[in-house]
Amino acid sequence: MLSQLDSLKTDALAAISAAQDEAALETVRVNFLGKKGSVTALSQGMKDVPVDQKKEVGAKLNDVRTTITDGIESKKFALQAALDAKAVEGIDITLPGRPSTGNGAMHPLTQIRDLAIRTLRRLGFILAEGPEIETEFHCFDALNTPADHPARNEKDTFYLPDGRLLRTHTSSVQIRTMEAAKSLPIRIIAPGAAYRRDEIDATHLSVFNQLEGLYVSNDVSLADLKGTLEAFFREIFGPNTAVRFRPHFFPFTEPSFEIDVKLEATGKDARWIEIAGCGMVDPAVFTAVNQSRGDNLFDPETTTGFAFGLGLDRLAMILHSITDIRHLIENDVRFLQQFAA
Amino acid sequence: MQVSLSWLSTHLDLSSYTVPQLSDLLTFAGVEVEGIEERGVTTDKVVVAQIESFVQHPNADKLSVCQVNDGTGIRQIVCGAKNFKAGDKVPLALPGAVLPGGFAIKEGKLRGVDSMGMMCSGKELGLGDDHSGLLILDAETTIGTPFNQLVPSDVVFDLEITPNRPDLLSHLGLARELSALTDIPLKGQRDYAKTSTKSKSAADDQVALRATDVCPLYTARIIKDVKVGPSPEWLRRRLESIGLRPINSIVDITNFVMMEMGQSLHCFDLDKLHGGIVVRNASEGEQMLALDGQTYTLLTDDLVIADPKRAIAIAGVMGGEETGVTEATTNVLLEAAWFTPSNIRRTSRRLGLSSDSSYRFERGIDPQQVAGGSELATKLILSIAGGTAEDVLHVAGEVPALTGEVTLDEDRARKLLGTPDLTGDEIHTILEKLGLGKKAATKHESRWHIPSYRADLQRPVDLIEEIARVIGLDRVPSKMTAVAVPSDATDRAYDFAMTLRQALVNRGCFEAQTLRLIADVQLPDTLGGGTGVAVKNPLSEDHTTLRPSIIPGLIATAALNIRQGADRLRFFELGRVFLKLPNGNSREEERLAILISGPVSPSSWHARTPHAADIHELMGIITNLPGLSRVSIEPKAVKESPANFLLTSELRAGNRNLGWIAQLHPSRTRDISARHPVYVAELLLSALRQGSTGPAKFEELPRFPGMTRDVAMEVPADLPHAKVAAFFASQKEPLFIASEVFDVFTDPTGQKIAKDRKSIAWTLTYRSPEKTLESAEVDAAHQRILAALEKALPATVRR
Numbered sequence A: 001m002l003s004q005l006d007s008l009k010t011d012a013l014a015a016i017s018a019a020q021d022e023a024a025l026e027t028v029r030v031n032f033l034g035k036k037g038s039v040t041a042l043s044q045g046m047k048d049v050p051v052d053q054k055k056e057v058g059a060k061l062n063d064v065r066t067t068i069t070d071g072i073e074s075k076k077f078a079l080q081a082a083l084d085a086k087a088v089e090g091i092d093i094t095l096p097g098r099p100s101t102g103n104g105a106m107h108p109l110t111q112i113r114d115l116a117i118r119t120l121r122r123l124g125f126i127l128a129e130g131p132e133i134e135t136e137f138h139c140f141d142a143l144n145t146p147a148d149h150p151a152r153n154e155k156d157t158f159y160l161p162d163g164r165l166l167r168t169h170t171s172s173v174q175i176r177t178m179e180a181a182k183s184l185p186i187r188i189i190a191p192g193a194a195y196r197r198d199e200i201d202a203t204h205l206s207v208f209n210q211l212e213g214l215y216v217s218n219d220v221s222l223a224d225l226k227g228t229l230e231a232f233f234r235e236i237f238g239p240n241t242a243v244r245f246r247p248h249f250f251p252f253t254e255p256s257f258e259i260d261v262k263l264e265a266t267g268k269d270a271r272w273i274e275i276a277g278c279g280m281v282d283p284a285v286f287t288a289v290n291q292s293r294g295d296n297l298f299d300p301e302t303t304t305g306f307a308f309g310l311g312l313d314r315l316a317m318i319l320h321s322i323t324d325i326r327h328l329i330e331n332d333v334r335f336l337q338q339f340a341a
Numbered sequence B: 001m002q003v004s005l006s007w008l009s010t011h012l013d014l015s016s017y018t019v020p021q022l023s024d025l026l027t028f029a030g031v032e033v034e035g036i037e038e039r040g041v042t043t044d045k046v047v048v049a050q051i052e053s054f055v056q057h058p059n060a061d062k063l064s065v066c067q068v069n070d071g072t073g074i075r076q077i078v079c080g081a082k083n084f085k086a087g088d089k090v091p092l093a094l095p096g097a098v099l100p101g102g103f104a105i106k107e108g109k110l111r112g113v114d115s116m117g118m119m120c121s122g123k124e125l126g127l128g129d130d131h132s133g134l135l136i137l138d139a140e141t142t143i144g145t146p147f148n149q150l151v152p153s154d155v156v157f158d159l160e161i162t163p164n165r166p167d168l169l170s171h172l173g174l175a176r177e178l179s180a181l182t183d184i185p186l187k188g189q190r191d192y193a194k195t196s197t198k199s200k201s202a203a204d205d206q207v208a209l210r211a212t213d214v215c216p217l218y219t220a221r222i223i224k225d226v227k228v229g230p231s232p233e234w235l236r237r238r239l240e241s242i243g244l245r246p247i248n249s250i251v252d253i254t255n256f257v258m259m260e261m262g263q264s265l266h267c268f269d270l271d272k273l274h275g276g277i278v279v280r281n282a283s284e285g286e287q288m289l290a291l292d293g294q295t296y297t298l299l300t301d302d303l304v305i306a307d308p309k310r311a312i313a314i315a316g317v318m319g320g321e322e323t324g325v326t327e328a329t330t331n332v333l334l335e336a337a338w339f340t341p342s343n344i345r346r347t348s349r350r351l352g353l354s355s356d357s358s359y360r361f362e363r364g365i366d367p368q369q370v371a372g373g374s375e376l377a378t379k380l381i382l383s384i385a386g387g388t389a390e391d392v393l394h395v396a397g398e399v400p401a402l403t404g405e406v407t408l409d410e411d412r413a414r415k416l417l418g419t420p421d422l423t424g425d426e427i428h429t430i431l432e433k434l435g436l437g438k439k440a441a442t443k444h445e446s447r448w449h450i451p452s453y454r455a456d457l458q459r460p461v462d463l464i465e466e467i468a469r470v471i472g473l474d475r476v477p478s479k480m481t482a483v484a485v486p487s488d489a490t491d492r493a494y495d496f497a498m499t500l501r502q503a504l505v506n507r508g509c510f511e512a513q514t515l516r517l518i519a520d521v522q523l524p525d526t527l528g529g530g531t532g533v534a535v536k537n538p539l540s541e542d543h544t545t546l547r548p549s550i551i552p553g554l555i556a557t558a559a560l561n562i563r564q565g566a567d568r569l570r571f572f573e574l575g576r577v578f579l580k581l582p583n584g585n586s587r588e589e590e591r592l593a594i595l596i597s598g599p600v601s602p603s604s605w606h607a608r609t610p611h612a613a614d615i616h617e618l619m620g621i622i623t624n625l626p627g628l629s630r631v632s633i634e635p636k637a638v639k640e641s642p643a644n645f646l647l648t649s650e651l652r653a654g655n656r657n658l659g660w661i662a663q664l665h666p667s668r669t670r671d672i673s674a675r676h677p678v679y680v681a682e683l684l685l686s687a688l689r690q691g692s693t694g695p696a697k698f699e700e701l702p703r704f705p706g707m708t709r710d711v712a713m714e715v716p717a718d719l720p721h722a723k724v725a726a727f728f729a730s731q732k733e734p735l736f737i738a739s740e741v742f743d744v745f746t747d748p749t750g751q752k753i754a755k756d757r758k759s760i761a762w763t764l765t766y767r768s769p770e771k772t773l774e775s776a777e778v779d780a781a782h783q784r785i786l787a788a789l790e791k792a793l794p795a796t797v798r799r
Helices: A001-017 A020-032 A038-048 A051-085 A108-123 A172-180 A222-237 A283-293 A313-319 A333-339 B019-027 B171-182 B233-239 B249-261 B341-351 B355-361 B367-385 B410-417 B424-433 B462-469 B489-506 B520-525 B551-563 B615-623 B664-672 B687-690 B720-729 B775-792
Strands: A186-195 A207-217 A243-250 A253-263 A272-280 A304-311 B002-003 B031-038 B044-057 B063-071 B075-079 B089-093 B108-110 B113-115 B153-160 B198-201 B207-209 B219-222 B266-267 B277-279 B288-289 B295-297 B303-306 B311-314 B332-338 B390-399 B405-409 B439-443 B446-451 B567-580 B584-599 B632-635 B645-653 B656-664 B678-684 B707-716 B734-745 B759-767 B796-798
Touching: A001 A020, A001 A038, A001 A051, A001 B439, A020 A038, A020 A051, A038 A051, A108 A186, A108 A207, A108 A222, A108 A313, A108 A333, A108 B489, A172 A186, A172 A207, A172 A283, A207 A222, A207 A313, A222 A243, A222 A253, A222 A272, A222 A304, A222 A313, A222 B410, A243 A272, A243 B031, A253 A304, A253 B207, A253 B462, A272 A283, A272 A313, A272 B367, B002 B171, B002 B233, B019 B031, B031 B489, B044 B075, B044 B390, B075 B113, B113 B632, B171 B249, B171 B424, B207 B219, B207 B390, B219 B367, B233 B249, B249 B266, B249 B355, B249 B367, B266 B311, B266 B367, B266 B656, B277 B332, B288 B311, B303 B341, B332 B367, B341 B355, B367 B390, B405 B462, B410 B424, B410 B462, B424 B439, B424 B446, B424 B462, B489 B567, B489 B687, B520 B551, B551 B567, B551 B584, B551 B759, B584 B615, B584 B687, B615 B678, B645 B678, B656 B664, B656 B687, B678 B687, B707 B775, B720 B734, B720 B759, B720 B775, B759 B775, B775 B796
Parallel strands: B198 B390, B207 B277
Antiparallel strands: A186 A207, A207 A304, A243 A253, A253 A272, A272 A304, B002 B153, B031 B153, B044 B063, B044 B089, B063 B075, B108 B113, B219 B332, B219 B390, B266 B332, B277 B303, B288 B295, B303 B311, B405 B446, B439 B446, B567 B584, B584 B678, B632 B645, B645 B656, B656 B678, B707 B759, B707 B796, B734 B759
8 A cells, every 4th residue: 555655646746747737737636636536545445454554554645645735736836937927928128118199298488487486486476467468557657667668669569459569578467466466465476478579580589488576565675686586596597506686777676687697508608698687666666556556555655575577488598508599489399309308 | 889998098097997897897887788899909019010021931832921120120920911012011919919819929930930920910909800911001100119009909898878877878977987886086177067158048040949848958159160171080080989980070079079978969051051040849741851861751749950941950869961061061050959858759769760869868968068068069179170169158948957856765775775784874975976965964864966967866766776786786685585475366277287288298299389479371270269369560471460269370380390291290289369359359368279180109119100190089188188087078069160170169068168179171281281180179278277176075985896788779870979978877777877888880881780870889887885786686777778768869779
């Protein structure tokens, strides 16, 4: 019996080893361990084994059964592993990925505008807007622009037949915002389109994009303007960017400044590049707003504020080294692709 | 404005400042330096030399070896120019000279031959652009003379003077400003506000001032027996240095006075006048031939200087041709006046005629210097052109008082500037340096007299600006205040727009930004039916109208990209459109437009030519947009599709119009040479945003599994999907919770299914919130729905 068990074990292991798939392995299991299998048949002979040998034969029988069971299990595992490996056979991971719909891109102007907006929002500015078809009052009069100022000329400004005009700057949103304000402080930024009657060429567009900012309260000073705009431009151009303020003139701010940042163009020395205009809101603007509102919320004796404006197209050109502003309106996909995230 | 450093230096000694320092000084005073041109040489090491003889260079065809006399001896110079002959006098740069641009001259060998200096072209000396050969000098010049004695060196600044500072539009004005900024005193021998000439009220037949509102002050002085000719060299050089062309001595003197001290003058040929001067408004349609040879037609708003018969000058803008000073003139009438800026500006703009004179008058000149300008010009005329001047100045009107006193609250100044440490003394010093006169001062307040040339200083804030300008922003601390301000609808609209953009970018679309001003010929590409707003004064026919729709711009974008070889087009734009309302007003609204055409995915090794997008592709993009995930969109064909489109449909969500979708008409598609059908949609941002308001509300997850049953049916080919969907949506069967179409089959050949029929298949889902359903219950519910389906729709269910 013992020798029978030994040969049975040998046969079973050989059969397991020969099995090529799970079905063949199952046949092996049935043949040896099934109800009518050889091991089962032998174990039924246990009752005829003399008592003094029972212990030995019983142990042997158990050993044979365990060995076969384990063999089948590990073979099963090996077969599955081989199958799994086969499933990824021949895959070349170095091939390009499937493009599905491909990636688009936001327009570089949108990206710049968003960068500016995110930065200024962190400083507590909220967004504001106003119409692009404006009245002369909102675009010029209320902004302290003399009645015969050259900017009002039909040569420089687009007009509608009814006397309204296409706003020449987003500064008109300052007036719109102050007219509608219920209380102070006002702390807004207004990105938007503006129009000037310029022939389109490499550096000019007749429709361009600006970002206006306005902070009005009772204790706003030039120091607030300086700190805020320095922080803003360092966020945009890098923490070590040099920023300078040059005195300038705008009808609606006093004092007024132009802002330059020192930037390096590739292969050239760093130079000052004009980037924005700013200043303290002229009291005449507050007076005009009060007249329009019919109250004295913006008391020119006590209210102060700063305003700034910058050209987003120009900012995009500087940041991305774009040489011709017309790229920004032509929307050639080979251009747009370069700004994919 | 061009400003000469050597001219400025006649007013104050700037020798302790380098050119870059001066440039910075001006820049931070608010005067933008747009250009700096250095002319001539400052070094003594460029001298007049004479070429005695020359021979061909032994080793170079293009070079000559010259023997040159520099006044101390003969030098050998190798030279590449060809435009000289023996005996010519030329500028010679000696070793050690540094030429404009930093070029240093050394002794050396050129192709093996010694060269002991360099003979120069005009350009090399900073004189003009002529680089074609050596600068050949006058034969009379003395050998050995330093060249800078012949042509003094100069630096010319091109300055942008802001419109609030007309007082800087002269050399004296700039000198005054620089003196205030540098503490260098003005040489001061010239105070044009003081004159020694007696004034006398003009008789009416001398000067009849008929328009004091726009000409408060007019003066005239007659100078007889002048001899008009070319100006002396110093005067010509002064004018040429700042880009003015010398004409004749009289005209040159008036130009010189204007650039010296800001008073614009005019000289008439006295013998051409038919009597005294009349200052009056033009008569309607009055014509005058001006000095530029053009005839101008005037209106009653325009001011003219006239004699009793006709207009002889457009006041402050340009003189008349007939009465202008020529070489034949012997007697002149010298005008010096003050005209109201707005009037001059209006006339100049309307006529499109601008002059150095109108430029100054329309910004405002110093009224206290009118007589001084006249006196300076008279002196110069007498000394240069001879003749005798009347001993009095005929004055009509009065010197207008443009400036007065301004009281400055110094605490307010400190507060506005953010400089609490700025002392009263500092403030006073600054204002006094700028020429303001302190009339009174207390601890916190001071009262200031404003000089007549600073009419821009009228209010306290104008003085604060001056203080800021002088102390500069370096003195002001940087302060940062972040203030919490509640966001509003504009903020939420922006955030939503950015979410939309990101979603479309993730779907492979590129964001375009097209011009809001479009051409009339683009208007038929409008989707949504609006009318744009036409501009009264367009620049060109390409940009006449504010767009009523973004689609025209996207079609132009598609066309441009197709021309560049693009095949697969995926564009969107988010922006404003302008709609003309029936009452003549206009409305501006934000929209999103999408244009797609060509393969559904970029070509790759997976799929060389993926199939082209159809309208369902675009609809798929739309239905997956932020704001629309919980909205069911019903396209509704518009009655008359615009000519450039097919399939134009309004997209509705209940009563709400979301926008429009369409296929570009094949003929328009061929126009732009598109290789695939083009699909467009334009959506209203406000309508999209309505679908995305508020946080989503959680719904309890189903605890029991659902069961599905499929149904296949044959229906007429023209039965819209929406009808079937509406039927399922309307079913009240309690266990029936969802339905979805999963197949649509047609056969245009009619073999598998009749041409006018289609086969559609839906899967229906059943679920109970209380228990796991039995098959039998589901089957029963399904059969009830199928029965209702066959009743409600022309459908044959396949069982």
